[in-house]
Amino acid sequence: MCGARRGGPSLEGVDVEHQAVIQGVVTRNGEPVSTAYVRLLDRTGEFTAEVPVSATGQFRFFAGTGKWTLRTLAPRSATVDRSVSAAIGSVADVEIDLAQVPVSA
Numbered sequence: 001m002c003g004a005r006r007g008g009p010s011l012e013g014v015d016v017e018h019q020a021v022i023q024g025v026v027t028r029n030g031e032p033v034s035t036a037y038v039r040l041l042d043r044t045g046e047f048t049a050e051v052p053v054s055a056t057g058q059f060r061f062f063a064g065t066g067k068w069t070l071r072t073l074a075p076r077s078a079t080v081d082r083s084v085s086a087a088i089g090s091v092a093d094v095e096i097d098l099a100q101v102p103v104s105a
Helices: none
Strands: 020-028 037-041 047-052 058-063 066-073 080-086 090-097
Touching (some): 047 058, 058 066, 066 090, 080 090
Antiparallel strands (some): 020 058, 037 066, 066 080
16 A cells, blocks of 8 residues: 555544544555545534545544544545444544445446
8 A cells, every 4th residue: 555554544642532533544446545535524414524635545533422424525436425433532443445436427
């Protein structure tokens, strides 16, 4: 994976014990995607936040405890929604593979 660590960014310096962390990496055929955005939607589907992925496809959100949706938007890819649960004191590490979703014509 081009030297990138699997999963989300390093947790060094993050107080995981007092945070609910949702993080991960966006890939296509096992390679990181560097031109994508990941949105965080609440349980009702309302927009909460958006981040661009890093050059190694990684992203991170600090969220409240509960159920969330990650919506990934990238060129030449269909929109990908992924459900995730967050809880204080844990890290939800998600890999989103854009090659697993067919592109709409």
